[in-house]
Structures are given as structure tokens and as C-alpha cells.
Amino acid sequence: MGNKQYKPHVAQSYCFKEHIYIYPIPLNKKSYKMEVSYKGRLIPSDNIYSKDGVRNKTWELYNYFYDKREEV
DSSP states (O other): OOOOOHHHHHHHHHHHHTTTTEEESSSSSSSSSEEEEEETTTEESSOOOOHHHHHHHHHHHHHHHHHHGOOO
């Protein structure tokens, strides 16, 4: 993610319009993996996150994809 900061929902809205969806996959009550659906392609993460960690990573990834739109 770049140094730019956006309101989280601006980045999320952009991702939804571009068919980019980010969501947690529960492993148990306290652990999650992330999965990104990028224009129909599923990209699973290898990392395991806590409940707070998965929430933070979700917004980080929305911002990441939002930043990438400027590079295209």
C-alpha cells in the first residue's frame, strides 16, 4: 500500500465496481485466512489472522487495489 490514505469505503466501492471482493475464511473461532476474488479468480492467502488482524488486512487490501488503479 502506498503512502496515500483514503476513506475506506471509497476504496471498497471502487473494488466492488471492479469485481474485486475480499473476505475472511474462518479456520476456527479465533483464526482466519483471507481470500480475494479478483474478477472471478480466487486468490487464497497463506497467512493466518486474528479477528482484528483480518479486519485490518481487509481494509489494507482494498486500499492496495485502489492504489493499483493509478498505475494502470
